[in-house]
Amino acid sequence: MTEEDVVAENPILHHALRLGDDALILGQRLSEWCGHAPMLELDLALANIGLDLIGQATHFLNLASEIEGKGRDADALAFHRDVLDFRNCLLVEQPNGDFAQTIARQFLFSNWQELLMREIAAAPEPRLSAIGAKAVKEIAYHARFASEWVVRLGDGTDESRARLIAGLDWMWRFVDELFDPKDGAPSLRADWDARIARTLAEASLELPKPRRGIVGGRSGHHSEHLGHLLSEMQFLQRAYPGATW
């Protein structure tokens, strides 16, 4: 059986990998801000959000490893898989850009992730719901943080507004994948749309222009950006396989 067949036969494994990879890749992206954010409080915030996400990734990937039963633990899944085996959505692997672009990505993602985790927390699979119930409390903070900055930047100066609009415009094409009927969560779309519209109205911004959605991350078809991210994240384990300290 190919890797794809194995995953298709185990919906829980499929879920755990997708959720784990989303959190891992965005956590790694946010960690790139450490020491570079516009001010100290933002440095703390972005690093803390990244830390929460990497913690969630550890839980989801440990569960994936347990179901898979191949002896690959969360670290092995994070550091020893190549681009084609990652199942994260394309949104999370997008480069940070400037602060506004990072906030745009976080705003779209955290609002979706909060709705999704709430659903997972209430779902019957006990191992997934335990992780979801824990994560949802953390994500509520992330969504609030990002939404507040959307209002601040959108309703701020001409410069901050223009940058946020550009950031949202870039990220918008990766939204449809989150609600894809096959691999996404289409039932969450209405709630998510309402949340996004509410905050954008508060920021006196319009919804980004509709774009043709780009999908593929869930089946391993990633943008070029993910390979670059992995080359940094996986460097140590690739150079010194099995290194510990």
Added chain:
Amino acid sequence: MSGAVAELSFKDRVLEILSHVCDPEIPCVSVVDLGIVREVRGRTLVITPTYSGCPATIAIEQDIRTALDRAGLPDVKIEIGLSPPWTTDWISEEGRAKLHAYGIAPPSRSAVQCPRCGSEHTEEISRFGSTPCKALHRCLDCAEPFDRFKCH
């Protein structure tokens, strides 16, 4: 009957040992005060992380293991339980008093009180602080900046 008594005393003994194991990031409180220790079931100890990504989780497990080894209980199994998720409601009254004395405002759903002068005239500076579980506040009366344990 005697079995039940032995079990009870074993549990009490473990909790006594753990009440001296400090949180590595907030050493004024023990892992029992923080509600990280959830259950002693037979020879199994269940602990739970505060935040999913709390970097202290591994250090806490190692510190607990060391304390149990030193007390002559090397055969206790340590399990990580995620459900129900940890909440600041599990921080004991004693733990709250220790946090306050240490200069950290304990979690409360009402007004945030300055741990230095006791004023409730305070404001949030940053919702994310020096550790995942804390936010940064400032007292508007005595001007002292302080950490607040977030309600979670």
